[in-house]
Amino acid sequence: MSTLPLPFPRILLGPGPSSVPPRVLEALGRAPLGYLDPELFEALTELQANLRTVFGTTNDFTLALTGTGMAGMESCLANLIEPGDEVLIGVHGFFGGRMAEIAGRYGAKVHRVEAEWGQPLDPVKVQEAASAAGKLKLVGCVHAETSTGVLQPLGPISEIAKAHDALFLVDAVTSLGGHPVEVDEHGVDACYSASQKCMGCPPGLAPITVSERALDVVAARKSTVTSWYYDWKLIGNYWHGDHMYHHTVPVNLLVALQESLRMIVEETPAARYERHREVSEQLMSGLAKMGIRPFAQEGYRLNTLNSAWIPDGVDDIAVRKALLTQYGLEIGGGLGALKGKVWRIGTMGESAQVRHVALLLAALWGTLHG
């Protein structure tokens, strides 16, 4: 089969970025406003209101950080942790591991509680680890493990955090906009995500929400936040009140996120979650018919990131290259120990469409058996 001439638009069914709707690309490509333009602040106010809806929160501090999802993670740990603080991090995949690593860089004494990749955290083990630790400042976990495709139930972990009077930190990078996160209902104190997954926006922004309780803890710090760029106090002073200059925010990306949030609200979050569920089911059902088995444990599978075992004898790299060059379809490979063993197929935001999954299934069949 001949290779298509490059460049041609991709259909992004990897772990992110996902494809971006034309409406959002149009907003992105508008002539920029200045960072103190009154029209920009109107846009940011609307963005914040809609972001609160999607996070399921009334938190005042709900905004989009400059940087990608990992900047959201770093900002949470940089602000919430002081050297010597004890924290408990649930590690059931690559990104939980990162949370633990970065917490360590900011001086925390890190207690890790592990689960096998493909499984959620075991609340009994989390409870045991919390009880064995000293006074915990923070309990953190990943809601949607992009490395494994596992959805972590937040309720049980939140209860443990509350029982130990610890802050509850949640990574919602691959869930926000695709699964309900419900920050207030779950008593989450800090939650971050990324613009380029289920939000349907290009990469470069990290939506974040922080509770009053967590902000009070930050205000009572004995030490200065090492990171100036991600210091919440300085960032809050730009987004709120007198809009004090901190850095030149990425106005084009923010206007694009404003537009993608409008699309989420217009679709309604509930309908959006149902669309993600249906498309994921279509995909997993189609893979099953080809004999391709799911990786993540049943009952805990994400609708946004679908992990599946690569069939025996199949060349991971060759298949993904054929999908990309022949069909313009991107899917993801495994991370860490899962490299070459699983595929990670994203059905997120604009990419969560019946026609994209139908094409992927046809293309995969053609590549494996054609």
Place this chain on the structure above:
Amino acid sequence: MSTLPLPFPRILLGPGPSSVPPRVLEALGRAPLGYLDPELFEALTELQANLRTVFGTTNDFTLALTGTGMAGMESCLANLIEPGDEVLIGVHGFFGGRMAEIAGRYGAKVHRVEAEWGQPLDPVKVQEAASAAGKLKLVGCVHAETSTGVLQPLGPISEIAKAHDALFLVDAVTSLGGHPVEVDEHGVDACYSASQKCMGCPPGLAPITVSERALDVVAARKSTVTSWYYDWKLIGNYWHGDHMYHHTVPVNLLVALQESLRMIVEETPAARYERHREVSEQLMSGLAKMGIRPFAQEGYRLNTLNSAWIPDGVDDIAVRKALLTQYGLEIGGGLGALKGKVWRIGTMGESAQVRHVALLLAALWGTLHG
């Protein structure tokens, strides 16, 4: 005079962002590629080559960080400084002050050498401060002080850094693409800029270049770099070699920067610097005819950011509001102690055009005397 209906495209003559050329906006609004797409790496390789040309360097580590210019500053200090290191920072404006502040957050013992706002640093004072300090790890200064409109000659400061065997750090946020920076010629070890000023690209990226010598110093650190997100080693491993995943880079912004760098190379850097010089001269000459005096010291004035005293009795806020709402023209006010006292008028990148300056002069005349 009636107010124009909003929104309408701005002509950005403030301290940044500057207006973005249609070619770059078109590139920005293209459907995104995945962060491991071979086509993206082709784009990044071209971006890096052209960025080396603009920086005037052969440094291998020359790339665009995710984040704005201030992220570039933070990344340099986070990587180059270990707790207890002595550093000397030249402070001749707001941004030199920030460099000193952030260096302190990363644990440096900071020696500040000050100059009056509107003046460059006095090399004699810098030399005295360097000799009075302990063993200096780093000497840092701001090439183009956005707060004052002063261009700092790099040669004398570089010589002092070399004489003390210290690394030389330069902020080129408001010069790169508008004034020659010449990193290698000036023996600069680390230099960062921003995409949204003289580069003609939207905000969200921090071009950066780092010498082998500086990378060796980082490799020999005793302590881990606190910032994971801006850890140069991890970022370098994504941009080079096997392209190890670090974070999902902002692909749309990177493709936009690739396009704006193409435009710089096509225009040629020399012609671009001359255009900035001519347009700045047109502006300052026009202001002089209205009796508006320059703020920055003659002989050290930036062509990219023109500072001028607000005439006695003129209402800063009212004038800037009239320019914005009646003409769609943005200019900047003063920072810190200069608030209400000076205007900061950017003639950077796409905004450095004869017709924009002609309109601004007419609009300013109309607003002040109409």
